[in-house]
Amino acid sequence: MQFTDFGKLNLSRLPSPCFVVDEVAVERNLRILSDVAEASGAKILGALKAFSMWSFGSMTHQYLSGTCASGLHEAKLGHEEYGGEVHVFAAAFSQADIDELLTFAHHIVFNSCGQWLRFREQCLTAKKQRPELQFGLRINPEHSEGTVPIYDPCAPGSRLGITLSQLDESVLEGITGLHFHTLCEQGFEPLSRTVAAVEKNFGHLLSQMDWVNFGGGHHITADGYNINGLVELVQLFKQQHNVEVYMEPGEAMAIGTGVLSCEVLDITWNQVNQAILDTSATCHMPDTLEMPYRPDISGAAEAEKLAHTYRLGGLTCLAGDVIGDYSFAKPLEIGQRLVFEDMGHYTMVKTTTFNGTKLPAIAIWNSETDALRVVKEFGYADFKHRLS
Secondary structure, three states: OOOOOHHHOOHHHOOOOEEEEEHHHHHHHHHHHHHHHHHHOOEEEEEOOOOOOHHHHHHHHHHOOEEEEOOHHHHHHHHHHOOOEEEEEOOOOOHHHHHHHOOOOOEEEEOOHHHHHHHHHHHHHHHHHOOOOEEEEEEOOOOOOOOOHHHOOOOOOOOOOEOHHHOOHHHOOOOOEEEOOOOOOEOHHHHHHHHHHHHHHHHHHHHHOOEEEOOOOEOOOOOOOOHHHHHHHHHHHHHHHOOEEEEOOOHHHHOOOEEEEEEEEEEEEEOEEEEEEOOOHHHHOOHHHHOOOOOOEOOOEEOOOOOEEEEEEOOOOOOOOEEEEEEEOOOOOOOOEEEEOOOOOOOHHHOOOHHHOOOOEEEEEOOOOOOEEEEEOOOHHHHHOOOO
């Protein structure tokens, strides 16, 4: 898979800062996921926690079986703008959440036996009115494939999923499926090892189930992903256990599809050259501080690799609002546009207005026709009205 060449886009056509997503690339990824679903027999859902740009809802509906959500509001967005099946999991649901979810969701997955018992009678009553309703439990196979603890659902002491020792098998009446999610931006081999761990620890329950959800974190549309291995694994699992298989890739919908364009506002010096941008690590790309990771910038390199090195910082009062040190072939200039690459997934859904910082606009570009439309711009009202 080739990432979109955003170098062909005239950045002066954009407000700044601005997320830009290539609709050609999104459809390319969705086609790959659809092909995997058809070949394997799995049902593939789009994980809105990673990419909830609902301007692509109708396109997504053409290729995937539905959406998965991490709470009520994402589930409502999937129901209203995407169509298809709506699956939802949360670490815990409130009574109000369940009251509303039971009116439209298709699969509701609980994180503990206690939560299931709290809502079981209400859920089974609702199922009499909506037979398509299904209920599941998230299990924790205690098999860690993560390298960064904050993103590892199977890290020791994790609050996510029911371990075998905590699963009360006497309360499974009404439960038709199991859900596990252990991966984060990973290939086929970690999934294969995880499935083996699930079969080892929970295999005795699979004959009682109608479906198993393999969760998300699958980098299916990334270069080098072993699609043939995935297809074979799903086919074998379905055959051996006589269950429907679901998968919930999120990032895979948007890998290589989007960038964050920004502008240099000022250049200063304090031991190193400093460039202040109209974007922010803490507000617009928080994973650079949380994970942390270093986003790529078009035309830039590691510090000192090229002739001119700058520390790129954000707008806010946070001293640590620093994206990183980068080098450029030519000196940066005030007013120059920079492009942070591969920002379509996760980054966009995590933005905040700390300090009243303006949220980036959102634009859709067609890399084949060069058509561009700005679908959302933000201003003072968006900051004011989220407060009181």
